[in-house]
Amino acid sequence: MTTPEESAAAAAAAAGSEPSLVVAGEYSFIVVSNRLPVDRVIDAEGNASWAGSPGGLVTALEPVMRKNEGAWIGWGGQPDLEFEPFDSDGIRVIPVPLSADEIENYYEGFSNDTLWPLYHDVIAPPSFHREWWESYVEVNQRFARAAAEAAAEGAIVWVQDYQLQLVPKMLRELRPDLTIGFFNHIPFPPYGIYSQLPWRAQIVEGLLGADVIGFQRVADASNFQRAVRRLKGYVTKGTQVEVPLVDQTPGVRVFGPIKRQGNFRTVIARAFPISIDSASFEELARSASVQERAQQIREELGNPKTVMLGVDRLDYTKGIGHRLKAYGELLAEGKLSAEDVTLVQVANPSRERVQAYMELRDEIELTVGRINGDYGTIAHSPISYQHHGFPRDEMVALYLAADVMLVTALRDGMNLVAKEYVACRFDDDGVLVLSEFAGASDELKRALLINPHDIEGLKEVILQAIGMPKRDRRARMRSLRKRVLEHDVSRWSNEFLQVLGSYAHHGSAGHELR
Ligand code: F6P
Secondary structure, three states: OOOHHHHHHHHHHHOOOOOOOOOOOOEEEEEEEEEOOOEEEEOOOOOEEEEOOOOHHHHHHHHHHHHOOEEEEEEOOOOOOOOOOEEEOOEEEEEOOOOHHHHHHHHHHHHHHHHHHHHOOOOOOOOOOHHHHHHHHHHHHHHHHHHHHHEEEEEEEEEEOHHHOOHHHHHHHHOOOOEEEEEOOOOOOOHHHHOOOOOHHHHHHHHOOOOEEEEOOHHHHHHHHHHHHHHHOOEEEOOEEEEEHHHOOOOOOOOOOOOEEOOEEEEEEEEOOOOOOHHHHHHHHHOHHHHHHHHHHHHHOOOOOEEEEEEEEOOHHHOHHHHHHHHHHHHHOOOOOOOOEEEEEEEEOOOOOOHHHHHHHHHHHHHHHHHHHHHOOOOOOOEEEEOOOOOHHHHHHHHHHOOEEEEOOOOEOOOHHHHHHHHHOOOOOOEEEEEOOEHHHHOOOOOEEEOOOOHHHHHHHHHHHHOOOHHHHHHHHHHHHHHHHHOOHHHHHHHHHHHHHOOOOOOOOOOOOO
């Protein structure tokens, strides 16, 4: 008796393509990410449902999904969720279960306490644990298998982010007929830092299973290429990496949709800076209800002369402490007063079971309490601190209400908050203070760029932002808006998929995206 895998291999061989090691599924375009675009949520009464407001990635990929029998593979956000695939707003959703142990070892451990701090310039010390690595390998294998089983012959699969860096190679081994893309949403560190990782070679090999590897910044792509040269000795030329075919997995004769030249296949590793759904932010900002709400927010804050805003996940990479230090000193020196200025700090709870995040919360909340206690009056608190997220319309109202937006990240792949602020300011007003360590600073050059470690410099720029004449604010914001509106998330995904599509087997079983 033949197994389904053997029949698939025989059928593929008869069709003249390379055999798959897994029976092909039905989806021609697949996105694989750690989290699904919908989350399984359980309310106070214990009732469970799928919920989620679509982020930029979903908005950009939804039309491609609809036109191309698309599916999204990911985790539903709760332990042990065994769910059959289902449709959500026209997207086929394929949940991958994670056990409580895997959440602890693969997600909180290796992804967010090893890779996250390592890839963000070791702002916090990374922990290296072999059992976390083993869990990472196992979970990556599960995601790769789910993608291999769902993908149609010659499908295009786009893997997202640092939690799944081994998936491209694992998937290629299971399904050599696929075209595989990978996008790294966070920075890729310089080799001197990356080389600390005990599994540095395995991660590079995992990524090189893709045909196209996207990074946020040119510097990230260069860092990756250097790691490839140092660890594998492969040649890189411009955006191309030459991966020798002899180095491929035994048993897989020839790789599928590859650009082959002689004895190597080429992998593209280059920057594709991500963006937001700019037009939808602007549209919301133009709505009367949001503008009224923006006005109301200012009134609720006691109509200060200046509203400053920080919006971040509560993460040590965001430089919230540096921002508070600068602001606190300006208040202490009498250069600002609580009557005139309010800082609204939205700190979205994140990864709350990871020790470094617990410590950060205590540190930030202690600082906020001290500043409010020392410099507040009965009527005015210098900081309005919000430890929760807000719906999108409330966020947009906050952006409109803010005269100065503070983005002081110590390291950030891109920082979409900076782009959201700009997209909302259809009135050409508002000043963006932006860290040069955020990827967005490569594009948003007319923001007031700062080094958040330089507290004196940051203080000067905050004062400059508060005092900037309207003409200058307008000129800067216009130029920022041009960039963000022209380079939105659809353009980002189209560019990536166009490059990736050039790797597909056109004319044979390979899928061409519509
Ligand atoms: O920036 C990387 C990222 O994974 C984003 O995709 C995500 O929004 C954020 O970090 C938070 O991630 P999570 O809550 O899934 O750990």
